[in-house]
Amino acid sequence: MTLIVGWLACDQRGPCSAYIASDSRISDNRNFYDYSQKTFALKNTPDILGYCGETLFTYQILTRLTSMCDVGMLLSADMDYQDRSEIIFNEIKRAHSAYKLNNGIIKIYHIGRNKKRIFDANVYFWNGIIWENIKIHTDFKKSKNLFSDGSGKKEYDENFLRFKNGNNESTSRNYFHCFCDIVKNVKDKHTGGIPQLVGLYNGSKFNGMYHGTIVDGQAYYQGLKMGNVYGMSNIRWYNENFEICDWNTKQREANAMVQPISKKATP
Incomplete structure (x- = not known):
């Protein structure tokens, strides 16, 4: 399974962005792998997706759908969300109809x-x-949590009770603070690895975006540890406090907003 969380961020004018965060672990009853991509962003349309449950089919179909959409197949920029949603759903069903390897539960979350x-x-x-x-x-x-799911859901929901009434109440960062805290300290053996994050913003020029994460001074992209790779400065990087970071220094950018952890977030 996994832990997946989606939330809506609002300012004084209303909803301004939405996010999906996931851990990076896939596992069976014996082994686990902590570097699996579980969140997806479409670069030509304003859509982000993530999943929990069965892994083999779900990763295959979301990778394929993302690749097709990113080269201009299936979806067009002038489609409304409902049309895009129906096309994605029908493609998933069509592919799954021929899938016979297992019959695991699948949940694919889509924000657009x-x-x-x-x-x-x-x-x-x-x-x-x-x-x-x-x-x-x-x-x-x-700002509101839209969903939490997976085998780590119970721990996340219980942990959020420590966060929601603090001085960060009704803030977007509160959900990510809680998420990172749980992934780092989770008891569920099927949840783990590094938090991965995709985002979607209100402006019409923004489509789905992949974000990198900075954890303990190390950079990760889609759950995978990054070396000194060319082009990483083009990615928006967040630390566990949900602060925008500089790729080179791995520290909060000089002009980025400070996002302190809630003072009431400890037992």
């Missing part, structure tokens, strides 16, 4: 921006018998 610059979200759910396309409520005026 519609033509009114409002965020929408759905979960595509294979329950072992049929596929369901379930709408997720997004009509909020304050």
Whole structure:
């Protein structure tokens, strides 16, 4: 399984961004691998996705869909969210109809921006018998958790009780603070690795975006440890405090907003 969390960030004008965060572990009952991509961002349309549950089919179809969409297949920039959602859902169902290797539970979460610059979200759910396309409520005026799921969900939800009433109440960073805290200290053996993050913003020029994470002074991209790779300065990097960081120094950028941990976030 995994831990996946999605949330909506709002400012005084309303919803301004949305995020999906996931751990990076895939596992069976004996072994685990902590560097698997679980979040996806479409560069030509305003869509981000992530999953929990069955791994083999889900990773294959999301990788394929992302590649197809990024070269201009399947989706176009003039489609509204509902049209994009239906196409993605139907492609997933079509591919899964020929999949016979296992019958594991699948949940694929999708957040997108519609033509009114409002965020929408759905979960595509294979329950072992049929596929369901379930709408997720997004009509909020304050920052709000949209979903948490996976084998680490119970620990995340319980841990968030320590965060939600602190001085960071109703802030976007509170969800990421809680998420990173759980991934680092989780008891669930199927959750682990490094937090990975994708984001979507209100402006019409923004499509899905991959973000890098800085953990303990080390840079990770889509869960994978990065060396001194060319082009990494083009990526937005966040530390565990949800502060925008400089790729070279691995420290908070000089002009970036400080995002302190809630003072009430400790037992």
